[in-house]
Amino acid sequence: MPELPEVETTRRGITPHVQGRRVREVIVRERRLRWPITDDLITGLTGARIEAVARRAKYLLLRTAHGTALLHLGMSGSLRVLPAATPPGKHDHLDLVLDSGHCLRLSDPRRFGAALWCTGDVQQHALLRDLGPEPLGADLDADYLCARAHGRKLPVKAFIMDASVVVGVGNIYASESLFLAGIHPQRAVGRISRKRMETLVCCIKQVLTDSIAAGGTTLRDFVGGDGRPGYFAQELRVYGRAGEPCPSCGTPIRQIITGQRSTYYCPHCQR
């Protein structure tokens, strides 16, 4: 589910309710997420004040004085701020009960998400250490992408979805970015001109920025921290639109599998 725009939407939604609050209690209903929730998360957070809500790639970072909680939403996760007494649903695995009477509730039907505790420099955590640059920062530019792409035969779609190259671009926004850039998703990344790489960088930034502005993409169940869906789905140009006319030329949108993931593109506009 959540790619960078959805995680960022969640961060913005929960921050006003979470930042500066103290965690009264940590309720774990299901420890078995991608990695088990451990006792050190519970002891570390209980009584701690959440100083900041940050994001690195698709991880949300709840910073306290003595450690950081890393939260990942996996494919189907969402985080919401609710009155603490709200009865939990079947997939509500974790509550951080706050001193405001609200709780931050992690829901994740498929349990591909994670909730981990990290002391020390969180940026050096094994899951964050080797990540590529943020897509909306200045570090993502054509020089960098060209250098990383040089000589490689990987399809460009898999390349931009590789978190060691650039973070935050998931399956939806990879198809959307490549459509905007006019690049065929299976083109070998080492055979993309510098000029077209510049275009691709711009398109990635534009798609992600526009989606954040719309509150992210809700396909079935994504909700932001306030429980509201995102509205970018209606702005998707190719993702999920196999057989529909290309918004630019009218050619039917094609669906293929690349890197074990569904990929959508216009065979006329993308070369």
Next chain:
DNA sequence: CCGGACGCCTGTCGGC
């Protein structure tokens, strides 16, 4: 090093 495949889970949807 690189590229591709797999598996972790549950829910939903389409076809028969």
Next chain:
DNA sequence: TGCCGACAGGCGTCCG
């Protein structure tokens, strides 16, 4: 109506 396979927004790990 029910069953069954395919597929779904991520990503660490393993294999050749």
